[in-house]
Amino acid sequence: DVxxxxxxxxxxxxxxxxxxxxxxxxxxxxxxxxxxxxxxxGLRLIYFSYDVKMKEKGDIPEGYSVSREKKERFSLILESAxxxxxxxxLCASSILSNTRYxxxxxxxPGTRLLVL
Amino acid sequence: xxxxKQNSPSLSVQEGRISILNCDYTNSMFDYFLWYKKYPAExxxxxxxxxxxxxxxxxxxxxVFLNKSAKHLSLHIVPSQPGDSxxxxxxxxxxxxxxxxFGSGTKLNVKP
Numbered sequence: 001d002v003x004x005x006x007x008x009x010x011x012x013x014x015x016x017x018x019x020x021x022x023x024x025x026x027x028x029x030x031x032x033x034x035x036x037x038x039x040x041x042g043l044r045l046i047y048f049s050y051d052v053k054m055k056e057k058g059d060i061p062e063g064y065s066v067s068r069e070k071k072e073r074f075s076l077i078l079e080s081a082x083x084x085x086x087x088x089x090l091c092a093s094s095i096l097s098n099t100r101y102x103x104x105x106x107x108x109p110g111t112r113l114l115v116l
Numbered sequence: 117x118x119x120x121k122q123n124s125p126s127l128s129v130q131e132g133r134i135s136i137l138n139c140d141y142t143n144s145m146f147d148y149f150l151w152y153k154k155y156p157a158e159x160x161x162x163x164x165x166x167x168x169x170x171x172x173x174x175x176x177x178x179x180v181f182l183n184k185s186a187k188h189l190s191l192h193i194v195p196s197q198p199g200d201s202x203x204x205x206x207x208x209x210x211x212x213x214x215x216x217x218f219g220s221g222t223k224l225n226v227k228p
Binding site (some may be wrong): 004009033035040041042043044045048058090092104105106107108109110 | 118120122125150152157158159160161162165205207215216218219220221
């Protein structure tokens, strides 16, 4: 059974703080992803990584950075939190596909971040 | 601009009846489509998928239909059960691109 865990379920931070969201997966997946979920907008991809120390920008990378020092761990960093970054943050992982189709992504439970 | 759209934010269905959730997309390069189900306070979980070479895929009570010419897919749940009450996201991907594009979700409520 794939397990993706996120370090916190709820976080409250102040504007300007540096925020770290941690994600760990236990299935040796190559790919890891960070999304944010907002009402009416669905899941939007912030960053993804297909290997250790590799990262690619998603659709909304501004204001975020990521770190992947180990295969099982993918961190999302809000350099200077702002109120418009209040959202639900979801981490996901998948194996690297050897077919033409993307492999299913497995999601963590999410971190609900409130920036005051 | 969202490339995958779910125009119905919510749907209410009686237990035992059919639930039909719809999804439209704009990018003709999408060739793989998925549905995810999300309960409150949990992450989305994979439900069913379909590749662009097919027009239908069935798994138990869940069937996904793909109409490529209309750029439309739908998820049918028959019969609907109260445990199916959740938010359903459709997602699409392009061959060799390492990401999915998600719709905004439809909240399904199955009434006992």
